[in-house]
Each structure stands twice: as C-alpha cells, then as structure tokens.
Amino acid sequence: MTSRMFPAPWKAARRGGEEPGTAPPGLLRPARLPVRDILALGVLRLRTRPARALLSALGISIGVATMVVVVGIPASGRQALADDMAQLGTNLLKVQKSTDAGSVRSQELPERAAAMAARIGPVRATTAVGRLPGLTVGRSDRVPAGETSGVSVATARGDFRATLGTRAHAGALPGSDTDQFPTVVLGATAAQRLGITDLAPRDGTAGPQLRIGEHWFTVTGILRTQPLLPELDSTALVGWTAAKEKLGFSGHPSTVYVRARESALDDVRAVLAATVNPERPSDVTVSRPSDALRAKRMTETAFSSLFLGLAAVALLVGGVGVANTMVISVLERRTEIGLRRALGACRGQIRVQFLTESVVLCLLGGLAGITLGIAGTTGYAASQGWPTVLPLPAVLGGLGSALGVGALAGLYPAVRASRLTPTEALATA
Structure with a gap:
C-alpha cells in the first residue's frame, strides 16, 4: 500500500496570529482522504477476491434484472397495443x-x-x-x-x-x-x-x-x-x-x-x-x-405489481448476501484495520472505506442487472413482434435501488470496523 492511502492523521489549523503548521491542543482535525484513494481502497478487495465479489453481486443483479424486465415487458406490450389501436382506431x-x-x-x-x-x-x-x-x-x-x-x-x-x-x-x-x-x-x-x-x-x-x-x-x-x-x-x-x-x-x-x-x-x-x-x-x-383491451391490460398490470414485489424480495436477498460478505470482510481484515488505525486513520476514514466497498459492489451488480434486464426485455419483445420500450424510471430506479441496498448492507460492517481500536485489531493478528 502506498503512503497516500495512509495520510497524516492531523492537519494544522490557524488561530489568530499563529503560524501555519502549528498544532494547538483541541484544534487538530483528521485529514481527508482524496476521492481517488477512497475508490482505490473500495475496489482493492474486489480485485483480490473476484469470485466472492461475483457471487455477492449476483443476488443484486437478479433483483435489478427482474425489476427492469417486469416493467419493460408490460411497457412494450402497452406500446404495441397503442400502436395497434392507433392504426385500427x-x-x-x-x-x-x-x-x-x-x-x-x-x-x-x-x-x-x-x-x-x-x-x-x-x-x-x-x-x-x-x-x-x-x-x-x-x-x-x-x-x-x-x-x-x-x-x-x-x-x-x-x-x-x-x-x-x-x-x-x-x-x-x-x-x-x-x-x-x-x-x-x-x-x-x-x-x-x-x-x-x-x-x-x-x-x-x-x-x-x-x-x-x-x-x-x-x-x-x-x-x-x-x-x-x-x-x-x-x-x-x-x-x-x-x-x-x-x-x-x-x-x-x-x-x-x-x-x-x-x-x-x-x-x-x-x-x-x-x-x-x-x-x-x-x-x-x-x-x-377498445374498452375490453384496456381492461385486459389493467389485469396484466396487476400481475406486473406482483412481479415487482418478487423483484424487491430478490433485491433484499441480494442485500443480505452483500451484508454477510462485508461482515466477513471486516473479520478477515482486522489486522489491516488495526494497522491503518495505528498509522493514524480515523474512524470516519475506516467507515468510508468499507461503505465505499459495499456500494461499489452493489453498483457493479446493479449495472450487470440492468444489462441483463435490457437484454431480456429486448429478446421477449422481439419474439412477440413488439417494439422495445425501456422506461427510464425503471432503469434508474433499479440502479438507485442497488446503490441504496449497498449503502444499507455496508452500514453495519463499516460502523463495526470503525469501532475497532488499534490494539484490539492488532491483538487478533
């Protein structure tokens, strides 16, 4: 690890006529990690353990893909119906x-x-x-x-x-x-x-x-x-x-x-x-x-709501998997946490590191799920002779849900890691 990932823990502050670089008691603040370093720390574990990251992101991918499909396919069907009705009147x-x-x-x-x-x-x-x-x-x-x-x-x-x-x-x-x-x-x-x-x-x-x-x-x-x-x-x-x-x-x-x-x-x-x-x-x-066709589509919309509920369950299961992965990651990396704390990393920096890792993991799963959902919707619409319609709120909602799940799944492990003292973490090495 480079020294940039472990910046000096204290940053001098100025008061009145004091010279820059002095450190009066009670006015010292921890240094901030650059965004680039935070991202580097967040993806480091994903690069060293790709198989675990893939399995953890799989649940998120399935949930997001299901969400996109169950919204995209009815939207494509409605567009095909609208086209037919526009032609027939x-x-x-x-x-x-x-x-x-x-x-x-x-x-x-x-x-x-x-x-x-x-x-x-x-x-x-x-x-x-x-x-x-x-x-x-x-x-x-x-x-x-x-x-x-x-x-x-x-x-x-x-x-x-x-x-x-x-x-x-x-x-x-x-x-x-x-x-x-x-x-x-x-x-x-x-x-x-x-x-x-x-x-x-x-x-x-x-x-x-x-x-x-x-x-x-x-x-x-x-x-x-x-x-x-x-x-x-x-x-x-x-x-x-x-x-x-x-x-x-x-x-x-x-x-x-x-x-x-x-x-x-x-x-x-x-x-x-x-x-x-x-x-x-x-x-x-x-x-x-045309009223009968509208009633039929309303019935299909009710089934779409059911499938959206199943997609939410899939997202929840994926989030539990990510949370479990992050908790295990904290246990496995107690030595790293203790070393960083001993070198001056504050609790906030530890929290940000693990929270970023969880969010990046779910973001990758969400992007993969959106890709699968788009492919599934396009394939089904093509087989039915329908135009492909992908509502932007569904795509953005799927990605936003993945990010939200990542934040929630990584919150507890991040807090738990930040509470480890240097001596406690190094004692278990």
Missing part, C-alpha cells in the same frame, strides 16, 4: 341486439340498421355483419353435417376496410364487387384451422375451395389478425347476396360496426341505439371494443 362502436331468450331472432337488428346509423352526422363508415350458425364448413363434401371445424360463418356488407381498419394477409377483403358470387374471405384463425395458407390455384380451380352448407365457395382472401375484433379471426365471411340466395340468410344483421369522429364519439354512442332500432332502443347494446 379507438373510435369504433359495436352495435348488437340484446339477447333475451337465447334465440337467433333475438340477436337480429333491423335490415337497414347500418344505413340508418350512417345517417348520423359524425359517422364516417359502417359495416353490417350477419351470423349464420350451424353451417357445416370443410374442404370436402365428406365432412359430416354440423361439423364446423371451429369456424363460424357470417356475411358482411358495407365499407369493410374503412370501418374495421383491417387489412388482407392475402387476396382481397369482402366487398360489393363479389357480393353475389360464391366467394369467401377467411379470418386468420379460420384459415389456420382449415389448413389454408395461400390462395394459389390447385386442381385447375381458381383457388382453394370450401364446402359451406350444401354449396362450394372459393376462398378469395385471408384477413390479418384483428386485435379489436377477435371474433372475426375464426369467421368465414361470404357475400351478403350470396348468403341470402345459397345459405338461407334472413337479411337481418347481428352486429353493426360504426366508425365515428373521435371528438363526437360519446354523442354518437348516446343516439346510436335509438337510431338503429327506433321502436325498441332498449333492446340494443352499444359497446366499444
């Missing part, structure tokens, strides 16, 4: 008839419900969807009657793209140009269940064929996943006119989707039920699909 309303007896007729709206909703001033686009329950869906005429393969059948008309904000994964969207033809557009889940991944012509036909009821339909499109409308993912959509002529559709929609101006959404929602069903507006329910 939160100004979408869903109109349905209240079910009272569980019958099909109880779910029907007036035939002109979508057209009547379109008359409301702030409404930008509407789409009517009618359900056709109980129809057999398959890729062969050998499929038993009533077998749907988990795919429901519906028909749609109106401005499908502008209203629902959906896009086609392959082929085209439902539209008026194919309304009267036996064509079908599949939701993402429906196409997967039926084994249709592309629309390439096969066996001399124009494309994949589906047997719906007693008629063949050509698949002309596959939709992308619908975050706001998951019920459409497992649906096969046929043309409105074709559904009437071939599948016995009554013409009454079961659901009307309405896209309105965001600023007037509440006003539209207030008059929508009376507009689509003037005779019995109480039988109509109007919902906002």
Whole structure:
C-alpha cells in the first residue's frame, strides 16, 4: 500500500496570529482522504477476491434484472397495443341486439340498421355483419353435417376496410364487387384451422375451395389478425347476396360496426341505439371494443405489481448476501484495520472505506442487472413482434435501488470496523 492511502492523521489549523503548521491542543482535525484513494481502497478487495465479489453481486443483479424486465415487458406490450389501436382506431362502436331468450331472432337488428346509423352526422363508415350458425364448413363434401371445424360463418356488407381498419394477409377483403358470387374471405384463425395458407390455384380451380352448407365457395382472401375484433379471426365471411340466395340468410344483421369522429364519439354512442332500432332502443347494446383491451391490460398490470414485489424480495436477498460478505470482510481484515488505525486513520476514514466497498459492489451488480434486464426485455419483445420500450424510471430506479441496498448492507460492517481500536485489531493478528 502506498503512503497516500495512509495520510497524516492531523492537519494544522490557524488561530489568530499563529503560524501555519502549528498544532494547538483541541484544534487538530483528521485529514481527508482524496476521492481517488477512497475508490482505490473500495475496489482493492474486489480485485483480490473476484469470485466472492461475483457471487455477492449476483443476488443484486437478479433483483435489478427482474425489476427492469417486469416493467419493460408490460411497457412494450402497452406500446404495441397503442400502436395497434392507433392504426385500427379507438373510435369504433359495436352495435348488437340484446339477447333475451337465447334465440337467433333475438340477436337480429333491423335490415337497414347500418344505413340508418350512417345517417348520423359524425359517422364516417359502417359495416353490417350477419351470423349464420350451424353451417357445416370443410374442404370436402365428406365432412359430416354440423361439423364446423371451429369456424363460424357470417356475411358482411358495407365499407369493410374503412370501418374495421383491417387489412388482407392475402387476396382481397369482402366487398360489393363479389357480393353475389360464391366467394369467401377467411379470418386468420379460420384459415389456420382449415389448413389454408395461400390462395394459389390447385386442381385447375381458381383457388382453394370450401364446402359451406350444401354449396362450394372459393376462398378469395385471408384477413390479418384483428386485435379489436377477435371474433372475426375464426369467421368465414361470404357475400351478403350470396348468403341470402345459397345459405338461407334472413337479411337481418347481428352486429353493426360504426366508425365515428373521435371528438363526437360519446354523442354518437348516446343516439346510436335509438337510431338503429327506433321502436325498441332498449333492446340494443352499444359497446366499444377498445374498452375490453384496456381492461385486459389493467389485469396484466396487476400481475406486473406482483412481479415487482418478487423483484424487491430478490433485491433484499441480494442485500443480505452483500451484508454477510462485508461482515466477513471486516473479520478477515482486522489486522489491516488495526494497522491503518495505528498509522493514524480515523474512524470516519475506516467507515468510508468499507461503505465505499459495499456500494461499489452493489453498483457493479446493479449495472450487470440492468444489462441483463435490457437484454431480456429486448429478446421477449422481439419474439412477440413488439417494439422495445425501456422506461427510464425503471432503469434508474433499479440502479438507485442497488446503490441504496449497498449503502444499507455496508452500514453495519463499516460502523463495526470503525469501532475497532488499534490494539484490539492488532491483538487478533
């Protein structure tokens, strides 16, 4: 050790006309260690015992990494949801008839419900969807009657793209140009269940064929996943006119989707039920699909709070490990402490030395934990196709927690080391 680490214990003070360098009784003060020397003393033990330092910092790293991950992953999910909702819009309303007896007729709206909703001033686009329950869906005429393969059948008309904000994964969207033809557009889940991944012509036909009821339909499109409308993912959509002529559709929609101006959404929602069903507006329910997604995210936030609690426990366990390491370090270094005290080091300098060692140890663990947390968040977000979001308060909070744990863990060992007298410390050498 250099002499700089053991500076002269006393510093001369001046009083009145006394000469500099004199040391009147009662006015002597201990010298201060430079910051560079304090840091050198703090990391000296970590450099000579790297394995112990690594194991001690591991608990802190796990706690900080957990904290960053459990904050970063939900934040990335929320950003992905916000991006989806910004693309699809939160100004979408869903109109349905209240079910009272569980019958099909109880779910029907007036035939002109979508057209009547379109008359409301702030409404930008509407789409009517009618359900056709109980129809057999398959890729062969050998499929038993009533077998749907988990795919429901519906028909749609109106401005499908502008209203629902959906896009086609392959082929085209439902539209008026194919309304009267036996064509079908599949939701993402429906196409997967039926084994249709592309629309390439096969066996001399124009494309994949589906047997719906007693008629063949050509698949002309596959939709992308619908975050706001998951019920459409497992649906096969046929043309409105074709559904009437071939599948016995009554013409009454079961659901009307309405896209309105965001600023007037509440006003539209207030008059929508009376507009689509003037005779019995109480039988109509109007919902906002984005509200369900927000409720889901609130539930996920509750689980995030639970994981944050687990991260706090991990930090506590890591802090106990660091405190244990520092106590053992004090016991092992009693000779060094006694020698420093004999050379003039005061109690404050001993406390600062051990406290700095503990804080540096936890700081290194915190930095490693932040690195692991960022890597974990980035990897998970990439696997889900989400943008990576790392809230700055979470990163800074993790590092601050590590420093706080280091200060608390090193406080008792530092005080204990400073209370050792030179004779007591050297006597045990």
